[in-house]
Amino acid sequence: MSTVETGAEAPAPGGGDGTPVLRARGVRVVFTSGFGGGRAAARAVDGVDLDVAPGEIVALVGESGCGKTTLGRVLLGLERPTSGTVEFEGDPLGYSSRDLRAYRRRVQLVQQDPTGSLNPRRTVYESVAEGLRIHGGTTADEAERVTRALSRAGLRPPERFLSRYPYELSGGQRQRVVIAGALVLEPEVLVADEPVASLDASVRGEILRLLLELRDELGLSALIATHDLGLAWNIADRVAVMYLGRVVELGTVEEVLSEPRHPYTRALLSVLPEAGGDPVVLAGEPPDPKKVPGGCRFHPRCPVLASGEAGRAGVADRCRTEDPGVLPGGAGAHTTACHWARAREGTSPGTA
Structure with missing residues (x-):
């Protein structure tokens, strides 16, 4: 398998007192459908323990429908587990509006489809600034933070992109705008659902390299859900293989993908x-x-x-x-x- 060269040595995952930055403990998610005696329960996530250490990238891999996206939504606080807990820096996640608002500043989503996730009527500046405005209102340093986020996402010089609309950008540039929208809040963790699935092969390596650089430079942790084992090989420290709602194999990327x-x-x-x-x-x-x-x-x-x-x-x-x-x-x-x-x-x- 090919590798993405970054020119920087990845830090060892973990640190501090060894507490994971993000943890799922016994997480189950059951969806019910139908009425009366015809109700059926779908065990979308059926018992998952999974840690993400500070500075670590974990790839969650498996076929479509295995539960990757649902588990990601649970870890983002977008879905409440039927049972089990999510912990952030050792503390259980609270589900009050106040708790979730604070949590989502620190754990951000990178969506799969940059075209669908960007409002075509908003400029790049407005799209990236949206998170700041939702979480803190308009601030005096808003323009500085937006340009810094765009620069970190690889859109340089950022001033060239501020007034552009999504239709004026390439697929790779749109994905960088989505990543900048997550970075503008300076989170500790990114949860990415198939972050390069909609991109041409020629652009995927650039986005993967960017994610690695963000980990190396900012100490970001990431959980990346993907069906692409080649992507996992290129970017992950550890790999969790998921089947029918449960992790069935877990180890370092070399262990899982070289000696499955x-x-x-x-x-x-x-x-x-x-x-x-x-x-x-x-x-x-x-x-x-x-x-x-x-x-x-x-x-x-x-x-x-x-x-x-x-x-x-x-x-x-x-x-x-x-x-x-x-x-x-x-x-x-x-x-x-x-x-x-x-x-x-x-x-x-x-x-x-």
């Missing part, structure tokens, strides 16, 4: 152009959060179980009947919610 343990992670990696060999075609239907299987939630589509490898390892029955459990979300050992992977590594559920 979970059959689902292996299948995702097999379709990359650099992978070589035949891609793994998953059997069965795409996952339905209203019908989470018993045992390992991946077992109906698992090629290891279907091929008999799990049986030869003596774990086929466990795959069908025993839930591998929720992985611990902190930095540490490469962990996998897979009975077969644990049997191969000779680890127990508590240590895998």
Whole structure:
């Protein structure tokens, strides 16, 4: 896989007393639909522990519908979890208007579609200044903060862009305006949902390089939700692989993407152009959060179980009947919610 060269050495994640800047603990989100006896519950997020350390970039990867966007919304305070907690710098997130207003100054969203997220009737200056006005009203240094944010986002000299409208900008420039709108409040954490998915391949590397530079220069932390494992390789310190509402593999980017343990992670990696060999075609239907299987939630589509490898390892029955459990979300050992992977590594559920 290719890498993005930044010319700067990334700081080691973590710091201070080791408290994560952002943490999900036992987060579950259940959506219900229908009426009366026909009501159905969809477990969009079904038990997630995940930490983001100061100065760390965590990539949350998985297929569409696996729960990445919902988990991101929970971490932003846009969605309240059905159970579990979100913590910021060790303190549980409060959901009063006052608490959320203060929180959203420090944890900012970078949206997927810059064209859709920018008002076509507003200039670049007005779009970037909007966050300042929402959170603090018009301030004497507003113009200075807007130009500084644009400059940090790579739009230089910023004066060239202040009076432009979105239609006058390229896709990459529009995404930089969106990032500047987040930076203007000087947050500690960015939560980005597919931040380069709508951009041409030639522009993606520039935006990824920008995010790395912001981490190196400002100490920003980030959670980046993506289906693109190549993006994760280029930008992340750690990778959390999500399937049907739960993290099924977690470790450093080198561990997860160079030595994947979970059959689902292996299948995702097999379709990359650099992978070589035949891609793994998953059997069965795409996952339905209203019908989470018993045992390992991946077992109906698992090629290891279907091929008999799990049986030869003596774990086929466990795959069908025993839930591998929720992985611990902190930095540490490469962990996998897979009975077969644990049997191969000779680890127990508590240590895998």
